[in-house]
Amino acid sequence: MGGKRADEGQQPVAVLAALRARPLRFLRSSTPWRCWAHVLSGAVLGLLLLVVLAVLLAAGLALSVVGVGLLVLPAVAVSGLPVGALERRRLRLVEPVPVPDPHRPLPGAGRRARLRTRLRERATWRELGYTALFALPLAAADLGLTALLVFSATLVCAPVVVWALAPETVMLIPGQAIPGPVEALPATAVGLAGLLLCAYAGTLLTVGRVRLVRFLLGPRDEDPGRQVLELTRSRARLVDAFEAERRRIERDLHDGAQQQLVALSMTLGLAAYELGGSSGGDGGDGRAAALVERARDEARQALEQLRGLVRGIHPQVLTDHGLAAAVTEVALRHPIPVAVDIDLPARLPGPVETTAYFTVTEALTNAAKHSGAAAITVHGRVEGGRLVVQVTDDGRGGADPAAGAGLQGLADRVAILRGRLMVTSPIGGPTRLRVEVPCSG
Numbered sequence: 001m002g003g004k005r006a007d008e009g010q011q012p013v014a015v016l017a018a019l020r021a022r023p024l025r026f027l028r029s030s031t032p033w034r035c036w037a038h039v040l041s042g043a044v045l046g047l048l049l050l051v052v053l054a055v056l057l058a059a060g061l062a063l064s065v066v067g068v069g070l071l072v073l074p075a076v077a078v079s080g081l082p083v084g085a086l087e088r089r090r091l092r093l094v095e096p097v098p099v100p101d102p103h104r105p106l107p108g109a110g111r112r113a114r115l116r117t118r119l120r121e122r123a124t125w126r127e128l129g130y131t132a133l134f135a136l137p138l139a140a141a142d143l144g145l146t147a148l149l150v151f152s153a154t155l156v157c158a159p160v161v162v163w164a165l166a167p168e169t170v171m172l173i174p175g176q177a178i179p180g181p182v183e184a185l186p187a188t189a190v191g192l193a194g195l196l197l198c199a200y201a202g203t204l205l206t207v208g209r210v211r212l213v214r215f216l217l218g219p220r221d222e223d224p225g226r227q228v229l230e231l232t233r234s235r236a237r238l239v240d241a242f243e244a245e246r247r248r249i250e251r252d253l254h255d256g257a258q259q260q261l262v263a264l265s266m267t268l269g270l271a272a273y274e275l276g277g278s279s280g281g282d283g284g285d286g287r288a289a290a291l292v293e294r295a296r297d298e299a300r301q302a303l304e305q306l307r308g309l310v311r312g313i314h315p316q317v318l319t320d321h322g323l324a325a326a327v328t329e330v331a332l333r334h335p336i337p338v339a340v341d342i343d344l345p346a347r348l349p350g351p352v353e354t355t356a357y358f359t360v361t362e363a364l365t366n367a368a369k370h371s372g373a374a375a376i377t378v379h380g381r382v383e384g385g386r387l388v389v390q391v392t393d394d395g396r397g398g399a400d401p402a403a404g405a406g407l408q409g410l411a412d413r414v415a416i417l418r419g420r421l422m423v424t425s426p427i428g429g430p431t432r433l434r435v436e437v438p439c440s441g
Contacts, residue, residue, distance in 0.1 A: 031094075032199045035206040036149075038093045042209070043146050046139020049083065053135050078118060080127030083134060084217045091213055094206055102126075102219035123219070130216040138212075141205060149198045155191025158184040268296035315357070323353045327360050327378055334376070335368055336393075342380035348387060352437050355417060356380070356389050359410050363391040363433045371395025371431060382439060386419070390434045397429035410435075 026032070053076070060073045081103075088099045102123035106114050118124045154161075155172070159181035162170045169177045170184075178184050271292045318326035324342040331338035347353075360378055367373050373395035380389040411421040419437035 026203075027196075027199055032203060034094050035202045036199075038090065038206050038209070039142050039145060039202050041090065041093075042134075043139060043142035045086075046134055046142055049131065050135040050139060053079065053131070074115065074119070077128060078115065078124065080124060080129070080131040081118065083131045084123075084127035087130070087134070087213055088217055091210060095210055099214055099218045102217070123217075126216045130212070133212070138209065145198065145201055145205060148194060148201075152191045152194025152198055155187045155194060158187040158191065265296055265299040268292055268299060318353060318357055322347050323356055323380070326353075326357050327380075330361055330364060331378065334364055336364075336373055336376055338364065338376045338378060340378045342378065342389070344380065344382055344387075348382075348439055351417060352387055352439055355410070355413055355419070355437055356387055356435060359414070359421065359433070359435045360389060360391055362410055366399065367391075367393040367395060367431070370399065371397075371429075373429075373431075385439055387437045387439050388434070390432060392430055392432045395429050395431055396427075397425045397431050398427045399423065399425035399431050 056076045056079065060076060085101070088101070091099060103118065103121060106117060158170075158172060158178070162178050162184045163181045166180070171177050172184075172187055178187075315326050315329070317329050322344070324340070324344060327342055328340050331340050348356075364376065364378075367376055371393045373393035376391065376393045378389070378391050380387065382388070414421045414435055414437060417437050419435065422434045423432070424434075425431040
């Protein structure tokens with residue numbers, strides 16, 4: 001992870017790369033305009049932020065005498081959170097690659113739990129530090145450069161101003177009147193030079209802001225949110241590697257051992273035919289024919305067992321025809337009647353189909369072993385961008401999902417895909433297993 005973080009820290013700034021790649025065409029591109037949009041919006045937001053922070057600090061200090069101010073000061077501490085989110089979003093004006101959120105996700109957490117967690121995160125205090133910089137020196141730099149831009153634009157328009165205000169006296173420099181538009185042309189030249197300077201200065205200021213945002217508002221290796229993200233990515237890579245290995249084993253068994261057993265069964269059949277035809281009542285040939293037939297039956301049984309093993313590793317019907325067909329095939333071989341109602345608009349991503357398939361097969365296996373059910377239903381739909389599959393049996397209930405490793409492993413796999421697995425099994429039944437998996441990344 002450390003190496004990856006170092007690479008991110010050395011990631012070039014897109015604006016600076018554009019300036020270095022084509023310095024002569026830089027002014028004709030959209031980059032200076034986007035940089036100045038970033039600078040001008042920073043000047044406005046910096047002023048507003050300075051006012052808000054001043055009010056919060058003043059209120060907190062004034063009310064701290066009676067204890068109420070202690071409730072205001074935490075608001076100051078977490079004020080960097082919205083500022084950080086806004087700055088990461090505003091950076092998209094000039095940077096094509098977004099800066100990730102350094103905070104850990106807190107789905108379902110209450111306000112107090114969320115506040116306590118955020119106050120413990122280092123990223124929160126880095127964002128507060130950036131907020132202080134944004135409200136003071138960064139806003140001052142944006143305002144100063146904006147003032148230079150306005151002054152340069154005024155100088156460029158000096159001949160028009162002098163002509164429009166004639167015969168009024170116009171002085172760009174105190175004590176020195178400009179008699180006419182022609183005499184104001186040197187001011188125009190100075191203004192154009194100032195605009196050129198502003199174009200490059202705004203770009204360099206934006207480059208500095210980009211690097212500061214990446215440094216203070218981006219994720220770091222020590223942030224828990226980044227650690228959780230890296231752990232999830234690592235587990236997802238392991239699952240993908242495991243699935244690829246399953247498919248390789250399935251192909252090797254299907255194309256290798258299974259085909260050899262088929263050929264062996266056919267050869268034994270031919271041998272039995274030859275022995276039966278040439279025995280002529282000879283006792284030794286009859287015994288040999290019986291042994292060959294027995295070997296043929298054993299080869300046939302081994303082939304059936306191998307085919308079942310291949311289906312358990314990764315069924316070919318799932319790859320070729322999708323989830324509904326694969327679950328229907330399992331239901332036809334199940335000892336308990338299974339009603340399958342899976343209606344999907346299209347094929348789903350491979351990991352989603354595989355996870356749902358093995359979840360259903362595990363539920364059907366458990367129902368056959370432990371439930372004493374007389375009927376099982378499998379219902380599947382796509383709802384709100386999520387695949388929702390529910391397996392229900394009318395058995396005795398009382399199932400404990402933690403008792404076996406099968407469902408627990410499936411729950412971990414579903415969690416990697418940002419889904420969830422729920423099992424309800426009251427005493428007396430029914431037992432319901434529900435899996436929800438997002439259908440997109």
